[in-house]
Amino acid sequence: MNCTKIEKWLSDRIDGELSERKTRAIEAHLEKCASCRSYAASLEKIHDEATSLERVEVSPAFWEGFASRLKANLESSREERREKRALVLSWNWVWSGAALLAVVAVGLYLLLFQSPQPQEMYVFSLENSLASIYQEIGDDSELEELFNSILVESIDEYLEDSEWKERPDFLENLLLWEGLTEEEIEFLESEIKKDIKS
Amino acid sequence: MEDCSDGHLVEQAKQGDVEAFAELARRCQEKVYYTLLALTKNQQDASDLAQEAFMQAFKSLKSFKQRSSFYTWIYRIAVNLTLNFLKRRKREEGREVLNESHSVNKESEDPSFSPDERSLKKELSEKLQEAIDSLPLPYRASFTLVVFQGMTHGQAARILGCSENTVSWRMHKARKMLQARLKPYLGGG
Incomplete structure (x- = not known):
């Protein structure tokens, strides 16, 4: 062996x-x-x-201190989590509010600038609405500016009434709307549908 | 609260119940703390790391699917945090490695030993502590969990995130290193 x-x-x-x-x-x-x-x-x-190496025995006071320190940390972590959650919800409202206003703006635009078309059954779709805005705008910078200003005004108006006082960053870059993923569009759409129902 | 099972407390803690989590922590804080103390050799570091481990566990409790016990899970978090902390500390230049002498030998004052025997035993226990502290970190971690915490190779493996064979091999190597270092103090045995 x-x-x-x-x-x-x-x-x-x-x-x-x-x-x-x-x-x-x-x-x-x-x-x-x-x-x-x-x-x-x-x-x-x-x-x-x-x-047989003996460990250092710590006093009961140590464990009391340890437990109360942990509890204080846990409480403050729970508070932080609540605040963050509230913040996320506020942002969700801003986003869904902004998207709703965008759709309203689209509606206004189509109403004011489009010639009457034969009525079709309306199926709500934010993605289609945004797509038709961009299609309509095309390369017309004046039209784009008009759309943007309606959008920004609407959002500002919404913000004035809401608790959210700071202008969201995305307003500085309206092209951001073009970069929305399918998932984000789906999310906005579902939020808007909820709002419409209520 | 004290009569509740760990599983029940975990479910309550997942809903944000701080008291339930504090009870879970109370149940394993001593074992966690002493393991971290054996690894860090510093009471303040061990206490801070144990706190950090419990906080991390609380924050990521939703991801804990109870496939292992809460005890194994928190142990794994705590040991990983500590191993990372020790690796960082080792890298930091100029920082003095704290080496509190936190262990004494129970038998060192035993009246059944003659003064010479007591002195030899004391010397052996001091040298043994030094030798354990000088083991490379993965070996020391395995040795701490298996010898000081009485874990099986399987339990230690789950906490260290390696295989049982690795733990078994590290224990063998750790013992070889200790034996080589302590040869002059081991007498005829």
């Missing part, structure tokens, strides 16, 4: 992780091998010594 393998098994045996078969093999080997017997004895001694 290889002594290197036995040394590894001796370590497993101390941790109670050795199978019976291997334990029997170790015992048979130790009877014949003085070097492994000596190694096994020193491992046992190290293990006994290590498990």
